[in-house]
Amino acid sequence: MGKKVILSGIQATGDLTLGNYIGAMKNFVKMQDEYDCYYMIANLHALTVRRNPEELKQNALKVLASYIAAGIDPDKSTLFLQSQVHEHAELGWVLDCYTYMGELSRMTQFKDKSAKHADNINAGLFTYPSLMAGDILLYQADLVPTGEDQKQHVELTRDIAERFNNLYGDTFKIPEPYIPQIGARIMGLQDPKSKMSKSSTIPNDTILLIDTPEEIMKKLKKAVTDSEGIVRYDEENKPGISNLMEIYGIITNKTMDEIEKEFEGNGYGTFKTKVAETIIKELEPFHKKYDELMKNPQYLEEIYNKGAKKASEVASKTLKNVYEKIGIIK
Numbered sequence: 468m469g470k471k472v473i474l475s476g477i478q479a480t481g482d483l484t485l486g487n488y489i490g491a492m493k494n495f496v497k498m499q500d501e502y503d504c505y506y507m508i509a510n511l512h513a514l515t516v517r518r519n520p521e522e523l524k525q526n527a528l529k530v531l532a533s534y535i536a537a538g539i540d541p542d543k544s545t546l547f548l549q550s551q552v553h554e555h556a557e558l559g560w561v562l563d564c565y566t567y568m569g570e571l572s573r574m575t576q577f578k579d580k581s582a583k584h585a586d587n588i589n590a591g592l593f594t595y596p597s598l599m600a601g602d603i604l605l606y607q608a609d610l611v612p613t614g615e616d617q618k619q620h621v622e623l624t625r626d627i628a629e630r631f632n633n634l635y636g637d638t639f640k641i642p643e644p645y646i647p648q649i650g651a652r653i654m655g656l657q658d659p660k661s662k663m664s665k666s667s668t669i670p671n672d673t674i675l676l677i678d679t680p681e682e683i684m685k686k687l688k689k690a691v692t693d694s695e696g697i698v699r700y701d702e703e704n705k706p707g708i709s710n711l712m713e714i715y716g717i718i719t720n721k722t723m724d725e726i727e728k729e730f731e732g733n734g735y736g737t738f739k740t741k742v743a744e745t746i747i748k749e750l751e752p753f754h755k756k757y758d759e760l761m762k763n764p765q766y767l768e769e770i771y772n773k774g775a776k777k778a779s780e781v782a783s784k785t786l787k788n789v790y791e792k793i794g795i796i797k
């Protein structure tokens with residue numbers, strides 16, 4: 468016992484990308500021995516955008532299968548759906564009342580997403596970070612591994628927790644954001660200045676984990692480069708090539724220097740083919756496991772039910788304590 472607690476989540480939206488795999492899942496796998504890990508599928512957060520109900524259900528299973536196929540061991544880590552543990556919605560509401568409009572208005576993600584979905588700027592999109600704060604604080608998490616884009620939300624979580632603790636005495640552990648140095652910024656193949664995202668609408672911008680080898684090769688061949696023709700790392704002036712170098716470096720454990728040497732005298736064609744082959748090989752065992760899991764929904768159900776039971780035990784304790792402190796009769 469005495470292990471530090473980790474909580475993280477992935478939204479149950481669409482098929483996952485190579486960015487999710489490298490930036491999130493691979494890191495989750497590394498941490499599962501050293502920490503007490505809770506990995507949640509954020510299906511309530513997914514409601515901020517209109518979804519097809521059947522797809523939303525299916526997506527939750529897809530994310531769960533992806534977690535396991537990437538190497539997360541359900542016997543070591545707690546895997547569950549946010550919707551299964553009702554304390555998330557309840558604490559989310561309580562924390563709404565301890566979060567200021569001004570704070571939420573400053574959130575970059577809110578600004579970006581409301582610009583993107585101007586026809587549906589709903590209150591849930593606005594209070595999204597308070598629900599996320601609830602996710603984290605329910606488990607008294609020490610560390611929250613996320614991408615760079617979620618750091619602001621974890622910082623807000625800290626502010627909310629501190630505010631609550633100041634009013635009612637020690638209630639919440641103050642969590643730290645944990646941004647892995649590698650893989651936190653896998654960028655789009657067509658728009659290498661923006662994060663690779665499953666919601667990207669640009670064709671061939673995103674590598675999905677379920678892409679076939681042919682699709683991966685095709686997308687890599689179309690990836691944006693520059694006119695220099697030299698495989699050289701320069702994020703500022705050569706964002707496309709630098710991004711491909713990072714992807715390649717993470718999978719092969721090579722440094723940028725080593726990669727530059729390896730492709731000295733080679734054009735972008737050779738380099739891109741090699742990167743594609745490397746991704747395809749890395750994802751082969753993932754595909755196999757993922758397909759098996761998706762054929763076995765009963766097994767997936769067993770996993771999330773078991774995880775939810777364990778998560779509920781922890782979450783209910785925290786919520787009970789919160790309700791007692793603020794005077795809510797349960």
Ligand code: TRP
Pocket residue numbers: 474475476477478509512598599602603611612613617
């Ligand atoms: N907001 C996160 C994202 O979009 C997903 C998420 C929901 C999350 N709750 C969380 C991440 C709690 C970390 C901790 O990626």
